[in-house]
Amino acid sequence: MNGALEPLVHWAKGPGLRILAIVLAALVVVFLSHRVTGRLVRRAEKEPLRQRERLQRAETIRRVLDKAVSIVVGAVAGTMVLRELGVDIAPLLAGVGVVGVAVGFGAQVLIRDLLAGLFILLEDQFALGDTIAVSGVSGTVEHMSLRATVLRDLDGTLHVVPNGEMRVVSNRSRGWSQLLLRVAVPYTTDLERATQILQRVAEELAADPAWQGHGLEGPSVAGVEELRANDIALLVTAKTSPGEQWAVARELRRRIVDAFGREGIELPAPTRIEVTRVLREERPTGQA
Template sequence: MIATAPSPAPEDVTSAQSWAEWFVGLPLKIILIVVISSIVLVLLRRAIRGITNHIADGSSILDRGPLGESAVGSVLAKANPLANARRAQRARTIGSVLRSTATIVVGGIAFFLVLDALGVNIAPFIASAGVIGVAVGFGAQSLVKDFLTGLFMLLEDQYGVGDVVDVGPANGTVEAVSLRVTKIRDADGTLWYVPNGTMLRVGNKTQGWATAVVEIDVDYFADLDQVRSLLAEAAARVVKDPVVGAHILGEPTITGIERLSADAVTLRLKVKTSPAMQWQVARELRIAARDALDRADVPLAGQRDLMATHRAALGAHDGEAREAAVDGGAPMPRDPRSTPIDDAMSGRDARVAAIGEEPVATEEPDPR
């Protein structure tokens, strides 16, 4: 059965009734298709805008608790600039994808409905579109995989701008996230472009909270109870720090012996921190632990003899300083950059110099 195209003009151009009957037919149908399609598109865009605004605000559409509805909760949610950047990135990307998809779908349906109203057989167009879709799907499988993976990654908020992630081929800070590719800057400054479809697993090191882990290798014969006490003292010092301590979320814990070797015993100090602050907290813990162990004369692994030499050199230096003060001379200040080996060598040189200044007895030559 062949479809007959409607008349493009009224049969009697001089009759107003003929014009009205013609307008109620094809033109009104096309106008209704366009108007209804426009209304649907506007409603979809408004819904998409609402969804993206909820994503940008960090609140859920289905589950909004009292904290999310209060002014205090809004201020707390917007206080973190890193979280705001992540939410804004997700909102822009998801909003752009949804708006483009809505425009293409609604516009395509309206276009085919108008063609059908004009009497055009749209079956070949639909069949051709299906064939083209299948061909594009087979030819661009990796591209489609990247886009789908990127869409789900954004919806699930696996990572965002500013996060430190480990995706296998790259490990660094996320600088940009799109549907197809993620840009990651590693510690060497290299910018990696990682397709989203190639990420088999993602490790986010800065989401929610983190853990600062410090391992200390002490001498095998050190008093472990004393070492634990010193490490607890060092951790308490870091917790009281007004800057770093604000990022510590829990009490530091000192585990038992993690490793045992012929010359070392390894203890582990752990503390829960804010996201992306575990490295700074770990550095401060190492500094505090070194100071505490050094004041208590607890050597690290393999440093027993060197510490003894260092203490002896310091003792000799202090004795020389006291003697110089008694004799009226000014004591020589110690170079803060000197190592224990430098102190030992300085003490030996001082003793050699002292011996060299003393008169040496010589034997009289034999006249025979």
């Protein structure tokens, strides 16, 4: 019995012990990498300046680095384990090199996506949680990798956009957003009075403590924006926190409707035009 176990014990004291050390070292490296990137995220949380942007960027880089480190460490550790098991890895590495060259010619699109993803991270073009428009779609960034970016739009549709396909990226979540609200009034409206009411309503909303967190500042009525067929469009502008312009616009519309109702200013009603065609019955020649 002892003779049968002796080769196993010998293997466990030699290659087995080294394999265990390799696996443990790989786990430690991955663990330390996750700790370092996690510390970067926690440090970003304490930054008072541009806290949200810093936190999003740190979280994005953390996820990408964690995945990249795990793949690299796993590949290196797997190769070392195979060598300890007696597998000749030289032909394997040579085969991988040949396959790599062949795949390289056919994977130019993949390489382009990876390089584009790297530059997106380095240049901080956008981060997790940002609302962006790119390649004909828009939505909130839910996931990022070096190859592709995943967006979810307002109706819940998930879009996967390869990073190499991004030519122009419009980020709606950086710095501040601009509110552009067009209010339609009939041609019979006193424009000076309507403008004063709009300015008052916008300033009251900006001063409302319940809306301080939306970053509303500098609301103003720019004046007549457009003369349309059935009404006049007045333009209201303001700065808001990134992505808050839509919520502010909805609340501002509600208050404008209430204020116009109290002040006796009518909102233009939809115009409906009905066209009726009368077909004249043709009678045979000679009939009265």
